[in-house]
Amino acid sequence: MKASxxxxxxxxxxxxxxxxxxxxxxxTTAGGDKITAIVTQTSVQTLELAVGKEAIALxxxxxxxxLTEDGDIKLSARNRASGKVSxxxxxxxxxxVAVTLAGGSTVYAIITNDAVLELGLAEGRDATVLFKAxxxxxxxxx
Numbered sequence: 001m002k003a004s005x006x007x008x009x010x011x012x013x014x015x016x017x018x019x020x021x022x023x024x025x026x027x028t029t030a031g032g033d034k035i036t037a038i039v040t041q042t043s044v045q046t047l048e049l050a051v052g053k054e055a056i057a058l059x060x061x062x063x064x065x066x067l068t069e070d071g072d073i074k075l076s077a078r079n080r081a082s083g084k085v086s087x088x089x090x091x092x093x094x095x096x097v098a099v100t101l102a103g104g105s106t107v108y109a110i111i112t113n114d115a116v117l118e119l120g121l122a123e124g125r126d127a128t129v130l131f132k133a134x135x136x137x138x139x140x141x142x
Contacts (some may be wrong), residue, residue, distance in 0.1 A: 001139070005060045008028055008058050009056065011029040011055065012028055013049055014028040015051065022055050023039060027057050035137050036133045037136035047138060062109075064109035065111075065129070066115075068127055075130060077131055078133035079130060080130050081102075083124065085127050088123060097111060102138050
């Protein structure tokens, strides 16, 4: 599959929590990294999502936020995972930051160059990635 979303994760559906309109779907990668998506019940049916089924999660890099010191901060973003900065690619205004998670998945974020400086980001530095479950797009192999 080719897509413009920088973050593309393959895995298996490990949980589905249905609701009146939307469902919460959990996808687990082969390395154990978990991604939670909020999709419509219609999407669950159309994609024929079920526990154990292979699926793909896509998240655009600008939708990913980064923290370096999370302390006591509580946020509404359902997806929160820690890892290490594995790559920084600086542009004129923004930097692409790659964070490798414990399970081996790499999450990409696009943030401003000023934010890179403010967070003190560098290769090898601990960082936490955050993204909303409603920003995750699910797909299934055709």
